[in-house]
Amino acid sequence: MSQASSSLSMPSGILRHAVLLLTGAVILLPFVWMISLSIKPPGEIFRASFSFWPTHFYGIENYGKALTEAPLPRYMGNGLLVCALILILQVLVCAPCAYALAKLRFAGRDLLFGMVLIGLLLPHQVLSLPLFILGYQLGILNTYAALIFPYVVSPFGIFLFRQFFKTIPDDVVHAARLDGLSELSIVWKIMVPMAAPALAAFSIFSVVGHWNDLFWPLIAVRDESLMPPPLGIMAFKSEEAGNDYGPLMAASTLVVLPLVIAFLAAQKWFVEGITGGAVK
């Protein structure tokens, strides 16, 4: 491609930038408008001007309101807690299973791998009704456990770790066994550290997915004190009845911000992780 691209002439090079800046501006418009409204006073929002920057800066008031009137810090804390626990449990459950699938010979291995592939194929929303009933039977609906339990095993996690573990030479495993390491310590002390890229990709995939998820939290919890950010911001919106745009936009900005910053800091990892390793 390099040769093909270097032969682009000057005018078409400028055209490329012009078009991409234009599409980029359209893509960024909702973000820019959100930030703009989040620093405007109600008067200016309803006077409806085209300017990005307010004549009277109202950011302190709006963000202050978002952080105090809506329990936004609580929502973000919930999101962080739930995402962290899901990720930790997923790795604890998936890595040993992936090691068995990648490095051990045993009866039923193909069957187990088949189960993982079928699990990959099932859309999670289809399982929501039986999972809701299960949560009800266990008496854990409307708790943190309800937000976490459907995701403690991830077929994608098992699959990804298995694929990566398979690329690690068998000799590494044999050498570790000769050193007297148990199979479980081979998983945690040798395989998982060597699979750091897969772990990073999976962590991003998992955290982004669960931080952004609205569907399951909507079903699993009712108490505002348990809501993760998307559900919380929806509750905030219906409380305000959509009239107090400034604080609502401030709250939206704060919910989107952590992932956007993380994304800009580690772009390559994010692209690989979120697209599920489809892009290398």
Add this chain to the structure above:
Amino acid sequence: MSRPAATMESAGTMAQAGDRGASQLLSASPAKRRAFAEGATAWMLAGLAVFLLLALFFVPVLGVVLIALTDWQFGSASFSFVGLANFREVFTDQGFRASLLNTILYVLIVVPGTVVSGLAIALLIESGRSCRAFYRAIHFLPFMATLTAMAIAWEALLHPTIGLINQTLAAMGLPTANWLRDENTALPVLAVIGIWQNLGYAMVLFLAGLKSIPQDLYDAANVDGADMWLDRLRTVTLPMLGPVTMFVVIVVALRAFEAFDTVKVLTQGGPGHASELLLYTLYRESFEYLRTGYGAAVAVVFLLIVVTLTLVQTRIVDKKVHYQ
């Protein structure tokens, strides 16, 4: 009388066989014993994952099919099988038919819109060398931003009186609309947001596809006199992107079928049923109206669509591997 006896007998034989197995194992070669130990270790390592896969994926998926075939209601103690009655009810219901048609229409707008814009932007980014990472980041941003929050931002843009879109249209002397409350515009607007969210995803998949096209092909095309960018695009790039394009089409279609957040936040399926999509119907019937059997039948229909698409995708990926 004979059956319990037979069972006893077979249990006895099985116990004997078990004894034999154990004694065989003790006297077996070290290799066999190691294989047995390896199998036991493997199942111990995988055991928790197996149990959870069964409890959280396989039992629920069977459960949802079973619920769809019964008249069971959430909270009731008894149920009876009603065959396909729930599915008959679903498919004769105007609301569900509207939802299914809306979903198909939504997918038919989002997939071409996303694939074409994603491909165009990927080609533009690859056609020069400067600012590649910058453009890629901007266009990918909506894909990982929290959609619930971004939907609220879109609502502000689309606001009938103070929204930027209507202001701009009014300033240019064009007709404005109440985008989310008009039955003619609600679904297309949701589809535009769907394209906005997913085109960055299509773009990165196409960028990866473009990188995998061998340089030799461009050299050969140059020798053959294809020295214009457009010639190379037509003779090399687009044909070589065929398999990737099929893959992107399916992946984007899967994501479009799973659209939910924007419906929930922006329209609640309205006005009327104008912007109701399958997953929203599934959610509302199952968890707001508590029509368990109906909701389960919708879930099964949704499952069949998604599984079919995924199997088609797997076939395409297999083919692609085969070609290489």
